[in-house]
Amino acid sequence: MQTPPTNDGGTNDSGTNGTRANGSELVRFDKVTKRFGGTTVLDRLDFSVSTGKHVTLIGPSGSGKTTILRLLMTLVRPDEGTIRVDGDYLTHEERGGQLVKAGDRHVREVRKKIGMVFQHFNLFPNMKVLRNVTEAPVHVLGLDKDEAEQRGRELIELVGLTEQLDKYPSQLSGGQQQRVAIARALAMRPQVLLLDEVTSALDPELVAGVLDVLRDIATTTDITMLVVTHEMNFARDISDAVLMFDQGRIVESGSPDKMFSDPEHDRTREFLSTVL
Protein backbone atom coordinates (compact mmCIF):
# COMPACT_ATOMS: atom_id res chain seq x y z
CA MET A 1 0.00 0.00 0.00
CA GLN A 2 1.24 3.40 -0.85
CA THR A 3 1.62 6.19 1.63
CA PRO A 4 -0.86 8.88 0.69
CA PRO A 5 0.59 12.18 -0.40
CA THR A 6 1.62 14.59 2.31
CA ASN A 7 -1.36 16.40 3.62
CA ASP A 8 -1.03 20.06 4.20
CA GLY A 9 -3.71 20.21 6.85
CA GLY A 10 -6.25 22.31 5.07
CA THR A 11 -6.67 24.57 2.14
CA ASN A 12 -3.31 25.99 1.41
CA ASP A 13 -4.06 29.59 0.54
CA SER A 14 -0.84 31.47 0.29
CA GLY A 15 -1.69 33.96 2.99
CA THR A 16 -1.94 37.01 0.81
CA ASN A 17 -4.77 38.56 2.73
CA GLY A 18 -3.96 37.52 6.27
CA THR A 19 -1.65 38.98 8.85
CA ARG A 20 -0.48 35.61 10.06
CA ALA A 21 1.68 33.42 7.91
CA ASN A 22 -1.07 31.16 6.73
CA GLY A 23 0.07 28.16 4.84
CA SER A 24 3.46 27.85 6.46
CA GLU A 25 4.13 24.50 8.02
CA LEU A 26 4.02 24.54 11.79
CA VAL A 27 4.23 20.82 12.38
CA ARG A 28 5.90 18.36 10.10
CA PHE A 29 6.35 14.60 10.46
CA ASP A 30 8.92 12.99 8.15
CA LYS A 31 8.84 9.23 7.81
CA VAL A 32 8.09 8.80 11.50
CA THR A 33 7.98 5.23 12.75
CA LYS A 34 7.01 4.29 16.27
CA ARG A 35 6.91 0.77 17.62
CA PHE A 36 5.77 -0.48 20.97
CA GLY A 37 7.28 -3.88 21.52
CA GLY A 38 6.60 -5.80 18.33
CA THR A 39 3.71 -3.60 17.23
CA THR A 40 4.31 -0.86 14.71
CA VAL A 41 1.97 1.93 15.75
CA LEU A 42 3.11 4.47 13.19
CA ASP A 43 4.59 3.35 9.92
CA ARG A 44 6.80 5.87 8.11
CA LEU A 45 4.24 8.56 8.60
CA ASP A 46 4.46 11.83 6.67
CA PHE A 47 2.14 14.67 7.38
CA SER A 48 2.11 18.33 8.18
CA VAL A 49 -0.13 20.94 9.70
CA SER A 50 -0.17 24.55 8.57
CA THR A 51 -0.10 27.45 10.97
CA GLY A 52 -3.50 28.32 12.37
CA LYS A 53 -5.25 25.23 11.07
CA HIS A 54 -7.38 22.87 13.09
CA VAL A 55 -6.78 19.28 12.15
CA THR A 56 -8.76 16.38 13.53
CA LEU A 57 -7.40 12.87 13.61
CA ILE A 58 -9.98 10.09 13.47
CA GLY A 59 -9.71 6.36 13.24
CA PRO A 60 -10.24 3.18 15.22
CA SER A 61 -8.48 2.79 18.51
CA GLY A 62 -4.92 1.62 18.13
CA SER A 63 -4.58 3.39 14.80
CA GLY A 64 -1.87 5.69 16.11
CA LYS A 65 -3.76 8.98 16.57
CA THR A 66 -2.90 9.47 20.21
CA THR A 67 0.68 8.39 19.56
CA ILE A 68 1.05 11.31 17.18
CA LEU A 69 0.06 13.73 19.94
CA ARG A 70 2.32 11.99 22.46
CA LEU A 71 5.24 12.15 20.03
CA LEU A 72 4.69 15.86 19.58
CA MET A 73 4.56 16.36 23.33
CA THR A 74 7.78 14.29 23.59
CA LEU A 75 6.11 11.87 25.99
CA VAL A 76 7.36 9.18 23.64
CA ARG A 77 10.24 9.42 21.18
CA PRO A 78 10.15 8.29 17.54
CA ASP A 79 12.09 5.18 16.58
CA GLU A 80 12.76 6.54 13.11
CA GLY A 81 12.13 9.74 11.24
CA THR A 82 12.01 13.33 12.37
CA ILE A 83 9.44 15.78 13.67
CA ARG A 84 9.76 19.50 13.13
CA VAL A 85 7.85 22.22 14.89
CA ASP A 86 7.99 25.70 13.42
CA GLY A 87 11.08 24.63 11.49
CA ASP A 88 12.99 23.26 14.49
CA TYR A 89 13.70 19.60 14.97
CA LEU A 90 11.88 18.39 18.07
CA THR A 91 13.89 15.43 19.31
CA HIS A 92 16.95 15.93 17.11
CA GLU A 93 19.43 18.70 16.63
CA GLU A 94 21.97 19.45 13.96
CA ARG A 95 25.53 19.16 15.13
CA GLY A 96 28.37 19.36 12.65
CA GLY A 97 26.02 18.84 9.73
CA GLN A 98 24.64 15.67 11.27
CA LEU A 99 21.28 15.04 12.82
CA VAL A 100 21.76 13.70 16.34
CA LYS A 101 19.48 13.07 19.29
CA ALA A 102 18.75 16.35 21.00
CA GLY A 103 19.68 17.17 24.58
CA ASP A 104 17.10 17.99 27.23
CA ARG A 105 17.54 21.72 26.91
CA HIS A 106 16.87 21.73 23.17
CA VAL A 107 13.81 19.51 23.56
CA ARG A 108 12.40 21.73 26.30
CA GLU A 109 12.93 24.83 24.20
CA VAL A 110 11.11 23.49 21.13
CA ARG A 111 8.42 21.88 23.30
CA LYS A 112 7.44 25.31 24.65
CA LYS A 113 5.60 25.84 21.36
CA ILE A 114 3.28 22.95 22.16
CA GLY A 115 0.54 22.59 24.75
CA MET A 116 -1.54 19.55 25.52
CA VAL A 117 -4.85 18.76 27.15
CA PHE A 118 -5.20 15.18 28.36
CA GLN A 119 -8.09 12.76 28.42
CA HIS A 120 -7.91 12.52 32.21
CA PHE A 121 -7.14 16.24 32.80
CA ASN A 122 -4.00 15.48 34.87
CA LEU A 123 -4.39 18.58 37.00
CA PHE A 124 -1.95 18.90 39.88
CA PRO A 125 -3.99 17.85 42.95
CA ASN A 126 -1.59 19.61 45.31
CA MET A 127 -2.33 23.02 43.81
CA LYS A 128 -5.46 25.10 43.79
CA VAL A 129 -7.05 26.05 40.47
CA LEU A 130 -5.23 29.34 40.02
CA ARG A 131 -1.85 27.87 40.89
CA ASN A 132 -2.40 24.98 38.48
CA VAL A 133 -2.61 27.63 35.78
CA THR A 134 0.20 29.92 36.97
CA GLU A 135 2.81 27.40 38.11
CA ALA A 136 4.38 26.74 34.72
CA PRO A 137 4.30 30.35 33.47
CA VAL A 138 6.12 31.42 36.65
CA HIS A 139 8.66 28.62 36.90
CA VAL A 140 9.13 27.65 33.28
CA LEU A 141 8.63 30.92 31.39
CA GLY A 142 9.93 33.07 34.23
CA LEU A 143 6.93 35.40 34.31
CA ASP A 144 6.60 37.38 37.50
CA LYS A 145 3.89 36.23 39.82
CA ASP A 146 1.50 39.14 39.36
CA GLU A 147 1.67 38.93 35.61
CA ALA A 148 1.13 35.17 35.67
CA GLU A 149 -1.84 35.53 38.02
CA GLN A 150 -3.36 38.21 35.83
CA ARG A 151 -2.99 35.94 32.81
CA GLY A 152 -4.29 32.99 34.84
CA ARG A 153 -7.39 34.85 36.01
CA GLU A 154 -8.22 35.94 32.47
CA LEU A 155 -7.94 32.37 31.19
CA ILE A 156 -9.97 30.96 34.05
CA GLU A 157 -12.62 33.54 33.25
CA LEU A 158 -12.45 32.49 29.60
CA VAL A 159 -13.28 28.92 30.60
CA GLY A 160 -15.99 30.19 32.97
CA LEU A 161 -14.55 29.12 36.30
CA THR A 162 -13.81 32.37 38.08
CA GLU A 163 -15.77 31.22 41.09
CA GLN A 164 -13.68 28.08 41.48
CA LEU A 165 -10.35 29.92 41.51
CA ASP A 166 -9.59 29.02 45.09
CA LYS A 167 -10.58 25.37 45.05
CA TYR A 168 -8.56 22.21 44.77
CA PRO A 169 -9.09 20.09 41.63
CA SER A 170 -10.64 17.33 43.75
CA GLN A 171 -13.43 19.76 44.63
CA LEU A 172 -14.41 20.26 40.99
CA SER A 173 -16.47 18.18 38.60
CA GLY A 174 -14.74 16.43 35.70
CA GLY A 175 -15.95 19.03 33.23
CA GLN A 176 -14.69 21.86 35.40
CA GLN A 177 -11.34 20.12 35.83
CA GLN A 178 -10.98 19.72 32.09
CA ARG A 179 -11.71 23.40 31.55
CA VAL A 180 -9.00 24.27 34.08
CA ALA A 181 -6.66 21.98 32.17
CA ILE A 182 -7.45 23.90 28.98
CA ALA A 183 -6.68 27.19 30.74
CA ARG A 184 -3.47 25.70 32.11
CA ALA A 185 -2.29 24.67 28.64
CA LEU A 186 -3.19 28.06 27.13
CA ALA A 187 -1.35 29.95 29.88
CA MET A 188 1.91 28.82 28.28
CA ARG A 189 0.84 30.56 25.03
CA PRO A 190 1.64 27.56 22.85
CA GLN A 191 1.48 27.79 19.09
CA VAL A 192 -0.01 24.32 18.82
CA LEU A 193 -2.66 22.92 21.13
CA LEU A 194 -3.01 19.15 21.30
CA LEU A 195 -6.36 17.81 22.44
CA ASP A 196 -6.26 14.14 23.30
CA GLU A 197 -9.83 12.79 23.59
CA VAL A 198 -10.56 15.57 26.03
CA THR A 199 -14.20 14.65 26.54
CA SER A 200 -13.91 10.86 26.63
CA ALA A 201 -13.59 10.64 30.40
CA LEU A 202 -16.50 13.00 31.09
CA ASP A 203 -20.06 12.23 32.07
CA PRO A 204 -22.27 12.92 29.04
CA GLU A 205 -23.92 16.01 30.53
CA LEU A 206 -20.52 17.66 31.08
CA VAL A 207 -19.24 17.24 27.55
CA ALA A 208 -21.05 20.22 26.03
CA GLY A 209 -19.50 22.72 28.45
CA VAL A 210 -15.99 21.65 27.54
CA LEU A 211 -16.69 21.58 23.80
CA ASP A 212 -18.22 25.07 23.95
CA VAL A 213 -15.04 26.41 25.50
CA LEU A 214 -12.95 24.73 22.81
CA ARG A 215 -15.19 26.01 20.00
CA ASP A 216 -14.78 29.45 21.44
CA ILE A 217 -11.01 29.12 21.47
CA ALA A 218 -10.97 27.68 17.96
CA THR A 219 -12.97 30.57 16.53
CA THR A 220 -11.53 33.51 18.47
CA THR A 221 -7.80 32.70 18.49
CA ASP A 222 -5.36 31.79 15.76
CA ILE A 223 -3.94 28.84 17.66
CA THR A 224 -3.17 25.72 15.67
CA MET A 225 -5.01 22.65 16.91
CA LEU A 226 -4.43 18.96 16.60
CA VAL A 227 -7.47 17.12 17.83
CA VAL A 228 -8.12 13.47 18.57
CA THR A 229 -11.80 13.04 19.32
CA HIS A 230 -14.82 10.84 18.95
CA GLU A 231 -17.14 13.84 18.96
CA MET A 232 -17.75 13.97 15.23
CA ASN A 233 -20.05 16.99 15.33
CA PHE A 234 -17.42 18.94 17.18
CA ALA A 235 -14.79 17.78 14.68
CA ARG A 236 -16.99 18.88 11.79
CA ASP A 237 -17.55 22.31 13.39
CA ILE A 238 -14.00 23.28 14.15
CA SER A 239 -11.81 21.38 11.71
CA ASP A 240 -10.14 22.65 8.59
CA ALA A 241 -9.10 19.13 7.75
CA VAL A 242 -9.81 15.61 8.92
CA LEU A 243 -7.30 12.79 8.67
CA MET A 244 -8.48 9.20 8.80
CA PHE A 245 -5.95 6.82 10.34
CA ASP A 246 -5.80 3.09 10.20
CA GLN A 247 -2.94 0.85 11.24
CA GLY A 248 -0.45 3.66 11.58
CA ARG A 249 -1.10 5.21 8.21
CA ILE A 250 -3.26 7.99 6.84
CA VAL A 251 -5.98 6.30 4.82
CA GLU A 252 -7.71 9.41 3.66
CA SER A 253 -7.80 13.11 4.33
CA GLY A 254 -9.92 16.03 3.35
CA SER A 255 -12.27 18.75 4.47
CA PRO A 256 -14.70 17.74 7.20
CA ASP A 257 -17.67 18.12 4.87
CA LYS A 258 -16.21 15.75 2.35
CA MET A 259 -14.90 13.30 4.92
CA PHE A 260 -18.12 13.04 6.85
CA SER A 261 -20.59 13.11 4.00
CA ASP A 262 -18.74 11.57 1.10
CA PRO A 263 -15.63 9.65 2.09
CA GLU A 264 -13.77 7.88 -0.67
CA HIS A 265 -12.38 4.94 1.21
CA ASP A 266 -14.38 1.97 2.39
CA ARG A 267 -12.34 1.93 5.57
CA THR A 268 -13.38 5.52 6.36
CA ARG A 269 -17.01 4.82 5.56
CA GLU A 270 -16.93 1.73 7.72
CA PHE A 271 -15.36 3.60 10.62
CA LEU A 272 -17.74 6.54 10.39
CA SER A 273 -20.74 4.26 10.31
CA THR A 274 -19.71 2.91 13.70
CA VAL A 275 -19.30 6.31 15.35
CA LEU A 276 -21.82 8.62 13.73
Added chain:
Amino acid sequence: MMTEGMFTNYFLPGIWITIQVTVFSAALGVVVAFLIGTLRTSRLWIVRFLAGCYFEIFRGMSALILMFWLVFALPLMLGWQLVPMWAGVLALGLTYGAYGAEVVRGALAAVPVAQREAGVALGFTRVQRLRRIEIPQAWPEMVPPFNNLLIELLKGTALVSTITVADMAFAGNLVRLGSNESAPVYTLLLVLYFAMAFVLTRGMRVLERHAKASVGQTIERRGLFARRRPPAPTLGAPDAEALPAGGTVGTR
Protein backbone atom coordinates in the same frame (compact mmCIF):
# COMPACT_ATOMS: atom_id res chain seq x y z
CA MET B 1 14.44 2.80 97.43
CA MET B 2 13.91 5.06 94.41
CA THR B 3 13.54 8.65 95.54
CA GLU B 4 12.15 11.75 93.92
CA GLY B 5 15.68 13.11 93.75
CA MET B 6 16.69 10.26 91.53
CA PHE B 7 13.94 11.19 89.09
CA THR B 8 14.78 14.88 88.91
CA ASN B 9 18.54 14.39 88.97
CA TYR B 10 18.86 11.44 86.62
CA PHE B 11 15.68 10.75 84.67
CA LEU B 12 14.77 14.32 83.73
CA PRO B 13 18.15 15.14 82.15
CA GLY B 14 18.02 11.70 80.54
CA ILE B 15 14.64 12.43 79.00
CA TRP B 16 16.01 15.66 77.60
CA ILE B 17 18.99 13.87 76.05
CA THR B 18 16.70 11.22 74.54
CA ILE B 19 14.57 13.97 73.01
CA GLN B 20 17.64 15.68 71.58
CA VAL B 21 19.09 12.50 70.12
CA THR B 22 15.69 11.65 68.58
CA VAL B 23 15.23 15.09 67.05
CA PHE B 24 18.75 15.36 65.63
CA SER B 25 18.79 11.80 64.29
CA ALA B 26 15.35 12.28 62.76
CA ALA B 27 16.48 15.53 61.09
CA LEU B 28 19.55 13.81 59.63
CA GLY B 29 17.44 10.79 58.71
CA VAL B 30 14.91 12.90 56.79
CA VAL B 31 17.67 14.63 54.82
CA VAL B 32 19.28 11.28 53.98
CA ALA B 33 15.89 9.74 53.14
CA PHE B 34 14.94 12.46 50.64
CA LEU B 35 18.41 12.63 49.13
CA ILE B 36 18.88 8.89 48.66
CA GLY B 37 15.19 8.27 47.90
CA THR B 38 15.07 10.80 45.05
CA LEU B 39 18.47 9.76 43.71
CA ARG B 40 17.13 6.23 43.45
CA THR B 41 14.61 7.50 40.89
CA SER B 42 17.36 9.10 38.77
CA ARG B 43 17.53 8.48 35.05
CA LEU B 44 21.28 7.81 35.27
CA TRP B 45 22.00 4.23 36.20
CA ILE B 46 25.22 5.10 38.01
CA VAL B 47 23.38 7.49 40.33
CA ARG B 48 20.68 4.90 40.97
CA PHE B 49 23.36 2.29 41.59
CA LEU B 50 25.32 4.38 44.10
CA ALA B 51 22.16 5.40 45.95
CA GLY B 52 21.12 1.75 45.96
CA CYS B 53 24.51 0.82 47.43
CA TYR B 54 24.01 3.32 50.24
CA PHE B 55 20.59 1.87 50.97
CA GLU B 56 21.78 -1.74 51.00
CA ILE B 57 24.85 -1.00 53.09
CA PHE B 58 23.17 1.04 55.80
CA ARG B 59 20.11 -1.16 55.94
CA GLY B 60 22.36 -4.14 56.49
CA MET B 61 24.52 -2.57 59.18
CA SER B 62 23.75 -2.73 62.85
CA ALA B 63 23.27 0.76 64.24
CA LEU B 64 24.79 -0.38 67.52
CA ILE B 65 27.97 -1.70 65.92
CA LEU B 66 28.15 1.42 63.73
CA MET B 67 28.03 3.51 66.90
CA PHE B 68 30.84 1.47 68.47
CA TRP B 69 32.80 1.77 65.26
CA LEU B 70 32.39 5.56 65.18
CA VAL B 71 33.39 5.90 68.83
CA PHE B 72 36.15 3.32 69.13
CA ALA B 73 37.48 2.51 65.65
CA LEU B 74 37.27 5.86 63.87
CA PRO B 75 39.50 7.71 66.36
CA LEU B 76 42.24 5.15 65.78
CA MET B 77 42.17 5.95 62.07
CA LEU B 78 41.65 9.72 62.18
CA GLY B 79 43.34 10.69 65.40
CA TRP B 80 40.34 12.67 66.61
CA GLN B 81 37.16 11.63 68.29
CA LEU B 82 33.50 12.44 67.78
CA VAL B 83 31.55 13.54 70.82
CA PRO B 84 29.65 10.33 71.75
CA MET B 85 26.26 11.96 71.36
CA TRP B 86 27.03 13.02 67.78
CA ALA B 87 28.42 9.59 67.00
CA GLY B 88 25.09 8.20 68.19
CA VAL B 89 23.11 10.72 66.15
CA LEU B 90 25.20 9.98 63.06
CA ALA B 91 24.79 6.21 63.36
CA LEU B 92 21.04 6.44 63.94
CA GLY B 93 20.44 9.12 61.30
CA LEU B 94 22.36 7.28 58.58
CA THR B 95 20.70 3.95 59.37
CA TYR B 96 17.13 5.16 59.71
CA GLY B 97 17.70 7.49 56.75
CA ALA B 98 18.30 4.38 54.64
CA TYR B 99 14.92 2.96 55.66
CA GLY B 100 13.36 6.37 55.05
CA ALA B 101 14.88 6.46 51.56
CA GLU B 102 12.83 3.41 50.68
CA VAL B 103 9.69 5.14 51.95
CA VAL B 104 10.45 8.18 49.78
CA ARG B 105 11.22 6.05 46.73
CA GLY B 106 8.04 4.03 47.15
CA ALA B 107 5.85 7.09 47.60
CA LEU B 108 7.38 8.78 44.55
CA ALA B 109 6.79 5.63 42.51
CA ALA B 110 3.13 5.77 43.53
CA VAL B 111 2.60 9.22 41.97
CA PRO B 112 0.64 8.56 38.76
CA VAL B 113 2.65 8.66 35.51
CA ALA B 114 0.02 11.10 34.24
CA GLN B 115 1.36 13.69 36.66
CA ARG B 116 4.86 13.34 35.23
CA GLU B 117 3.39 13.70 31.74
CA ALA B 118 1.47 16.82 32.67
CA GLY B 119 4.70 18.23 34.07
CA VAL B 120 6.59 17.42 30.88
CA ALA B 121 3.84 18.95 28.76
CA LEU B 122 4.15 22.21 30.68
CA GLY B 123 7.91 22.30 30.22
CA PHE B 124 9.08 21.65 33.78
CA THR B 125 12.57 20.27 34.24
CA ARG B 126 13.04 17.00 36.10
CA VAL B 127 14.10 18.75 39.29
CA GLN B 128 11.15 21.16 39.08
CA ARG B 129 8.79 18.24 38.60
CA LEU B 130 10.17 16.50 41.67
CA ARG B 131 10.04 19.59 43.81
CA ARG B 132 6.72 21.08 42.70
CA ILE B 133 4.65 18.11 41.60
CA GLU B 134 5.94 14.71 42.63
CA ILE B 135 7.28 15.24 46.16
CA PRO B 136 4.29 17.36 47.32
CA GLN B 137 1.94 14.64 46.06
CA ALA B 138 3.98 11.80 47.51
CA TRP B 139 4.36 13.50 50.90
CA PRO B 140 0.96 12.48 52.38
CA GLU B 141 1.82 8.88 51.51
CA MET B 142 5.13 9.17 53.32
CA VAL B 143 3.82 10.41 56.65
CA PRO B 144 2.39 7.16 58.10
CA PRO B 145 5.48 5.04 57.32
CA PHE B 146 7.67 7.89 58.57
CA ASN B 147 5.69 7.74 61.81
CA ASN B 148 6.63 4.08 62.18
CA LEU B 149 10.26 4.83 61.54
CA LEU B 150 10.24 7.74 63.94
CA ILE B 151 8.99 5.55 66.75
CA GLU B 152 11.53 2.86 65.89
CA LEU B 153 14.14 5.59 66.00
CA LEU B 154 12.95 6.88 69.37
CA LYS B 155 13.23 3.43 70.87
CA GLY B 156 16.54 2.91 69.06
CA THR B 157 18.02 5.93 70.82
CA ALA B 158 18.43 3.69 73.89
CA LEU B 159 21.46 2.30 72.04
CA VAL B 160 23.37 5.51 72.72
CA SER B 161 23.44 4.61 76.41
CA THR B 162 26.04 1.97 75.50
CA ILE B 163 28.46 4.66 74.28
CA THR B 164 28.20 6.65 77.53
CA VAL B 165 25.57 9.14 76.38
CA ALA B 166 23.45 9.91 79.46
CA ASP B 167 20.03 9.37 77.94
CA MET B 168 16.91 7.96 79.60
CA ALA B 169 18.12 4.35 79.43
CA PHE B 170 21.53 5.34 80.77
CA ALA B 171 19.88 7.20 83.68
CA GLY B 172 17.71 4.17 84.36
CA ASN B 173 20.74 1.94 84.62
CA LEU B 174 22.48 4.35 86.98
CA VAL B 175 19.43 4.58 89.21
CA ARG B 176 19.06 0.80 89.20
CA LEU B 177 22.65 0.40 90.28
CA GLY B 178 22.22 3.04 92.99
CA SER B 179 18.88 1.87 94.36
CA ASN B 180 19.03 -1.81 93.45
CA GLU B 181 15.38 -1.70 92.38
CA SER B 182 15.05 -3.18 88.91
CA ALA B 183 11.27 -3.52 88.69
CA PRO B 184 10.23 0.11 89.26
CA VAL B 185 13.10 1.47 87.18
CA TYR B 186 12.46 -0.62 84.09
CA THR B 187 8.71 -0.23 84.42
CA LEU B 188 9.18 3.53 84.54
CA LEU B 189 11.44 3.38 81.45
CA LEU B 190 8.86 1.36 79.51
CA VAL B 191 6.16 3.86 80.40
CA LEU B 192 8.37 6.81 79.47
CA TYR B 193 9.23 5.40 76.03
CA PHE B 194 5.60 4.54 75.42
CA ALA B 195 4.43 8.00 76.46
CA MET B 196 6.94 9.69 74.16
CA ALA B 197 6.01 7.39 71.26
CA PHE B 198 2.35 8.16 71.85
CA VAL B 199 2.96 11.90 71.73
CA LEU B 200 4.92 11.46 68.49
CA THR B 201 2.10 9.44 66.93
CA ARG B 202 -0.46 12.10 67.80
CA GLY B 203 1.83 14.72 66.32
CA MET B 204 2.30 12.71 63.14
CA ARG B 205 -1.46 12.32 62.77
CA VAL B 206 -1.84 16.07 62.80
CA LEU B 207 0.92 16.23 60.19
CA GLU B 208 -0.85 13.59 58.11
CA ARG B 209 -4.13 15.48 58.16
CA HIS B 210 -2.29 18.60 57.19
CA ALA B 211 -0.48 16.78 54.38
CA LYS B 212 -3.70 15.31 53.01
CA ALA B 213 -5.34 18.73 53.12
CA SER B 214 -2.45 20.07 51.04
CA VAL B 215 -3.51 17.83 48.16
CA GLY B 216 -7.18 18.63 48.62
CA GLN B 217 -8.09 15.41 50.44
CA THR B 218 -9.83 15.14 53.77
CA ILE B 219 -9.41 12.30 56.20
CA GLU B 220 -11.71 11.26 58.94
CA ARG B 221 -10.61 12.05 62.43
CA ARG B 222 -10.11 8.82 64.27
CA GLY B 223 -8.16 7.43 67.17
CA LEU B 224 -8.49 7.25 70.90
CA PHE B 225 -9.72 10.74 71.66
CA ALA B 226 -11.44 11.70 68.43
CA ARG B 227 -15.07 12.70 68.59
CA ARG B 228 -17.37 10.43 66.66
CA ARG B 229 -19.15 12.22 63.86
CA PRO B 230 -21.03 11.13 60.78
CA PRO B 231 -18.69 10.94 57.77
CA ALA B 232 -18.49 14.19 55.86
CA PRO B 233 -19.79 14.13 52.28
CA THR B 234 -16.99 13.42 49.85
CA LEU B 235 -15.88 16.40 47.87
CA GLY B 236 -16.50 16.28 44.16
CA ALA B 237 -19.39 13.92 44.81
CA PRO B 238 -21.99 13.20 42.14
CA ASP B 239 -24.16 16.12 43.27
CA ALA B 240 -21.34 18.44 42.26
CA GLU B 241 -21.10 16.72 38.89
CA ALA B 242 -24.70 17.41 38.10
CA LEU B 243 -24.36 21.17 38.47
CA PRO B 244 -24.65 23.21 35.30
CA ALA B 245 -21.40 24.36 33.74
CA GLY B 246 -19.88 27.22 35.66
CA GLY B 247 -22.20 26.70 38.59
CA THR B 248 -20.90 27.04 42.09
CA VAL B 249 -20.38 24.02 44.22
CA GLY B 250 -22.25 24.65 47.43
CA THR B 251 -20.35 25.63 50.55
CA ARG B 252 -19.42 22.74 52.72
